[in-house]
Amino acid sequence: MLKKIFDKYFHYWMVFPAILLLAFVVIYPTFNLFYTSLFFKNGQLGVTRFVGLQNYKKLFFDANFWQYLGHTFVYVGSAVTISLILGLIISNILNKSIKGRSALRTIMLLPWMIPLVLTGITWRWILQDIYGAFNALLMQLGIINQSIAWLTDGTTAMIGVITADFWANTPFVTIILLAGMQSIPDQLYEAADVDGATGWQKFYNITLPLIKPSIFVALVMRTLFAIRALDIVYALTGGGPGESTEVLASYIYNLGRRWLRMGYGSTIGVILLLITIALVFSFMFILKPGSARE
Amino acid sequence: MRKSTIIILAVSLLVLFSGAAVAQDYADEITVYNSGDLEHDPATAYDIKRFEEEYGVKVNVVEVPWQYQIDKLTTVFSSKSDKVDAFVGSYFMLNNFAMPGWLEPIGFTEKGKEKFSPGVIKASTYQGTTYGAPLMLKDTELYYRKDLLEAEGLEVPKTWDELVNVAKKLTKDKDGDGNIDQYGFAYLGADKLGFTFRTFLYQSGGEMFDENLNPVFNSSAGVKALTFMSDLINKHQVTPKGIISMGEGNVGDLFISGKVAMVESVPPLHERIMNSDLSGKASLALAPEGSAGNTTYLDGNVIYVSSFSKKKETAKAFAKFMSSYESSLHELVREGNNSPNPSVFNDPRVKEKFPEKWVNVMQESVSDVKAEPYPLYLQVEQTLRQEIQKALNGSKAPQKALDDAAAQIKELYTNVLGI
Numbered sequence: 197m198l199k200k201i202f203d204k205y206f207h208y209w210m211v212f213p214a215i216l217l218l219a220f221v222v223i224y225p226t227f228n229l230f231y232t233s234l235f236f237k238n239g240q241l242g243v244t245r246f247v248g249l250q251n252y253k254k255l256f257f258d259a260n261f262w263q264y265l266g267h268t269f270v271y272v273g274s275a276v277t278i279s280l281i282l283g284l285i286i287s288n289i290l291n292k293s294i295k296g297r298s299a300l301r302t303i304m305l306l307p308w309m310i311p312l313v314l315t316g317i318t319w320r321w322i323l324q325d326i327y328g329a330f331n332a333l334l335m336q337l338g339i340i341n342q343s344i345a346w347l348t349d350g351t352t353a354m355i356g357v358i359t360a361d362f363w364a365n366t367p368f369v370t371i372i373l374l375a376g377m378q379s380i381p382d383q384l385y386e387a388a389d390v391d392g393a394t395g396w397q398k399f400y401n402i403t404l405p406l407i408k409p410s411i412f413v414a415l416v417m418r419t420l421f422a423i424r425a426l427d428i429v430y431a432l433t434g435g436g437p438g439e440s441t442e443v444l445a446s447y448i449y450n451l452g453r454r455w456l457r458m459g460y461g462s463t464i465g466v467i468l469l470l471i472t473i474a475l476v477f478s479f480m481f482i483l484k485p486g487s488a489r490e
Numbered sequence: 491m492r493k494s495t496i497i498i499l500a501v502s503l504l505v506l507f508s509g510a511a512v513a514q515d516y517a518d519e520i521t522v523y524n525s526g527d528l529e530h531d532p533a534t535a536y537d538i539k540r541f542e543e544e545y546g547v548k549v550n551v552v553e554v555p556w557q558y559q560i561d562k563l564t565t566v567f568s569s570k571s572d573k574v575d576a577f578v579g580s581y582f583m584l585n586n587f588a589m590p591g592w593l594e595p596i597g598f599t600e601k602g603k604e605k606f607s608p609g610v611i612k613a614s615t616y617q618g619t620t621y622g623a624p625l626m627l628k629d630t631e632l633y634y635r636k637d638l639l640e641a642e643g644l645e646v647p648k649t650w651d652e653l654v655n656v657a658k659k660l661t662k663d664k665d666g667d668g669n670i671d672q673y674g675f676a677y678l679g680a681d682k683l684g685f686t687f688r689t690f691l692y693q694s695g696g697e698m699f700d701e702n703l704n705p706v707f708n709s710s711a712g713v714k715a716l717t718f719m720s721d722l723i724n725k726h727q728v729t730p731k732g733i734i735s736m737g738e739g740n741v742g743d744l745f746i747s748g749k750v751a752m753v754e755s756v757p758p759l760h761e762r763i764m765n766s767d768l769s770g771k772a773s774l775a776l777a778p779e780g781s782a783g784n785t786t787y788l789d790g791n792v793i794y795v796s797s798f799s800k801k802k803e804t805a806k807a808f809a810k811f812m813s814s815y816e817s818s819l820h821e822l823v824r825e826g827n828n829s830p831n832p833s834v835f836n837d838p839r840v841k842e843k844f845p846e847k848w849v850n851v852m853q854e855s856v857s858d859v860k861a862e863p864y865p866l867y868l869q870v871e872q873t874l875r876q877e878i879q880k881a882l883n884g885s886k887a888p889q890k891a892l893d894d895a896a897a898q899i900k901e902l903y904t905n906v907l908g909i
Contacts (some may be wrong), residue, residue, distance in 0.1 A: 327749070341668045345688070345730070424795060434680065435872075435876075
């Protein structure tokens with residue numbers, strides 16, 4: 197009898213450890229995030245009290261939240277879009293039979309290998325107005341004749357952060373897209389050649405539809421990385437000048453880790469999680485993964 | 491047995507056992523979080539070794555960048571962990587850690603406190619109890635290129651107005667390409683922007699908070715200070731714009747590399763100058779006076795002992811050892827960090843190391859330092875820095891920036907502390 201039950205539910209027993217692990221590393225922290233968001237918690241004062249949805253109500257009137265949400269959309273939208281476009285171009289080049297392709301593929305990965313904090317510090321030096329390499333380059337090319345203090349203006353500082361981000365992360369997108377391109381059978385391109393298709397037509401009608409699943413993966417992963425990015429922002433601008441480059445991830449870090457306002461920090465964490473989920477679902481809807489196989 | 495032998499034996503045993511009792515008072519090892527790495531902290535490293543040898547206590551040092559020290563320690567202490575026995579932290583951290591009860595009173599006697607500058611003890615004291623053992627201090631001083639000033643026949647500026655005039659004459663486009671190659675003056679920006687503002691605020695006669703913790707830095711003195719900082723960049727154009735994102739190290743680089751002729755910076759720059767090509771070409775003066783004098787903001791390090799430590803007595807002994815005359819002296823002669831103990835400047839070893847004029851300037855400068863410990867330092871500092879940056883890059887008028895900062899801090903104190 198016992199053996200019969202064991203055999204009947206054998207598959208459940210087999211996946212049980214995995215579910216337990218998943219519950220431990222995903223479900224519990226997520227639940228805890230929601231739970232904590234219902235409390236006023238201040239670690240410095242040692243105060244904890246249940247406030248229900250008060251933190252969510254407060255969030256609607258928090259000017260910082262809305263401002264940093266806007267910065268997050270600008271940052272994530274720009275960095276992800278640019279790295280996707282660049283990734284497409286570079287992977288397309290690396291997919292061709294060019295001399296030194298293997299070496300180029302390895303070199304291309306270098307920015308991705310560097311820790312993001314170092315990337316931030318490096319770009320801070322590059323963008324310095326007095327001894328920065330970027331100003332020196334622009335001056336030598338005759339584009340400017342006066343040093344520009346890139347990191348002291350809100351708009352140019354945000355451009356700097358976005359630039360450092362896509363510089364560091366484009367190799368990741370390239371690798372994913374290149375893997376997708378290499379899985380496309382050569383016969384399709386040969387057939388297109390026979391039909392007299394141009395390079396653009398081949399890219400648009402063959403490559404692009406067939407790497408849709410790869411684009412989806414790259415887009416989702418990049419968005420996840422960018423939306424929670426903290427390293428580059430902190431190392432490059434520290435959120436400044438003013439709060440021009442503060443994003444939701446840095447706000448959560450400040451609230452939860454530095455100021456120990458765990459309850460309100462968790463509330464914004466919940467909202468960021470919901471935004472992320474919404475974005476992933478919208479990518480699924482737009483790109484309809486799997487359509488390439490049909 | 492003869493009487494004298496018995497007495498000698500008894501005294502020997504007493505000494506032996508009392509020695510053993512003292513030795514047993516101390517733990518075998520303690521864990522200390524240091525602000526920064528010991529490679530750049532040779533005096534601290536040296537004195538820790540001395541303590542280990544003299545007390546037979548192993549000191550496990552955890553190196554933490556100062557910018558992240560509050561974050562890390564807050565996490566440790568909020569969980570009531572005993573993994574940190576003591577830490578080398580800044581004066582400004584006092585309220586953050588003393589208010590929740592995470593610090594142990596250091597236990598100085600009144601006489602013990604007298605050897606330090608009064609401003610230093612005030613900055614280490616929270617609600618009448620002293621929690622910090624002063625290790626070193628960073629006051630603000632004017633570092634200048636005496637060769638450049640002499641070449642132009644200029645005197646060292648003693649007031650803000652003189653500073654502007656001298657800086658204008660030292661700001662130069664040397665090769666005529668329309669780009670400034672040498673700026674006249676720079677101050678500390680980035681994460682030290684709030685410190686710089688305080689120095690100019692105090693020199694204008696202002697204060698950060700009143701006795702009820704109401705922000706008052708948006709007073710006319712505050713506006714004067716911030717307007718001066720902004721004018722140096724935007725109106726007089728004697729200070730590089732990029733200073734907004736440059737901290738202590740970067741500004742030191744500008745001075746050492748000859749890109750800036752004068753800087754208001756903090757003492758470790760002594761050591762860099764002496765070890766650079768500028769040795770002999772650069773000198774030191776008191777920070778130029780504002781309308782209310784030349785008080786400067788007190789930065790620097792103290793040793794705090796954790797109230798969660800299970801080795802409090804050993805940690806306190808360590809803290810007191812590190813703030814002793816000898817340790818302060820090492821901080822000064824080995825690292826160039828100013829001493830919180832004014833008598834150290836009279837030591838022959840200090841006079842041997844530094845030019846007499848420098849020693850006089852350092853001694854006078856440390857006697858006029860000020861810090862106002864207040865709660866929720868990190869939030870206040872970030873808010874203040876953000877608004878100062880806006881004033882400096884021209885996106886807000888100084889009055890508006892300070893009013894906004896004051897309103898945000900007031901709201902923060904109301905919401906979090908119920909003040």
